[in-house]
Amino acid sequence: MVLIQKLLNITYTPNKQTTNIVYKDKDGQTIKTDKVDGKTDETIPVDPTKDVPAGWKIIPDQKIPETVKVTQDGVPTVVVKIEHKTITVTPETPEGDIPTGKVPGDPSKTYPAMESITKTPTRTITVIKPDGSKLEIKQKVEFTRTATFDEVTGAVTYSDWKFAKSTAKGGKSQWDAYTPQAISGYTMHIEQKVGDKTTTISSIAAADVTEATGNVTITVTYVPITPSGEGGGDDIIPGKPSKPDDHKPGVPDKTPDKPIIETKSVPLLRIKILNLVQPQLKATRKLTHLCMKI
Known part of the structure; x- marks a missing residue:
């Protein structure tokens, strides 16, 4: 009887296994799941940064393993916490960097147009001198804010307004007082326009x-002063003839003893001689008006 021995070689093939990289938001909701294949006893590299969902970013300071070990019991799931990506726009942001068009995290949405993030209330003072020349002074105060675009929802939020700079002395948030030049022989007229008023x-x-301050426009003009000290009157000007009906002769109630002489402080003398009576004549009264120019 012959005994025959056989050598049996037994080999073990590692099982294929799959692990998941799960991306969750701050509320624990799963946003995305990626599968990573491996075999038992293999070490699988983990790099969740490669496949972060569009519009999202990994929350900092997490302990995310760089590798995972595949065991016969399986592979632990890797959880990565993520949050919305945002883009903050300031007054210095180039126009080409301001988000427009489709929202990365939700292509069915479109970014709204950004509102103004700068305001510059301005008071414009225009001085018009008697010779027609103009002087313009612009007093400005600038305020700014930021706009933050959400790359998942497409929403835009704005910060509070902050004072940035001004033309005022000391850089204050105000318009400085202004005193226009006084011009001899003219009175100053100042008009202020706010809106339509x-x-x-x-x-x-x-x-x-x-x-919240609106723009203001101020116009300064000059009105000539007349000889009487007022503007726009019907004053008598030396050398200018009087109106024909300025002085009409009248009949006095009684005969004066002496001629009446009226004078004014201008180079025009008016003399009225009324009721020159000659006693030797009868009761007839004669009225003589004599105007003498000196």
Whole structure:
């Protein structure tokens, strides 16, 4: 009897296994799941940064393993916490970097147009001198804010307005007082326009300014002073003839003893001689008017 021995070789093939990289938001909701294949006893590299969902970013300071070990019991799931990506726009942001078009995290949505993130309330003072020349002064106060675009929802949020700079002395949030030049022989007329309303003001005072302040326009003009000290009157001017009906002769109630002489403080003398009576004549009264120019 012959005994025959056989050598049996037994080999073990590692099982294929799959692990998941699960991306979750701050509320624990699963946003995306990626599968990673491996075999038992293999070490699988983990790099969740390669496949972060569009519009999202990994929350910092997480302990995310760089590799995972595949065991016969399986592979632990890797959880990665993520949050919405945002883009913050400031007044210095180039126009080409301002988000427009489709929202990365939700292509069915479109970014809205960004509102203004700068405001510059301005008071414009225009001085028109008697010779027609103009002087323009612009007093400005600038306020700014930021706009933050959400790359998942497409929403835009704005920060509070903040004072940035101004033309005022000391860089204050105000319009400085302004005193126009006084010109001899003229009175000053100042008009202020706010919106559709125009009013006359006596001076240009300092004014506090906020982002809600509207633009103001002030116009300064000069009105010539007449010889009487007022503008626009019907005053008598030396050398100018009087109106024909300025002085009409009248009949006095009684005969004066002496001629009546009226004078004015201008180079025009009016003399009225009334009721020259000659006693030797009868009761007839004769009235003589004599005007003499000196």
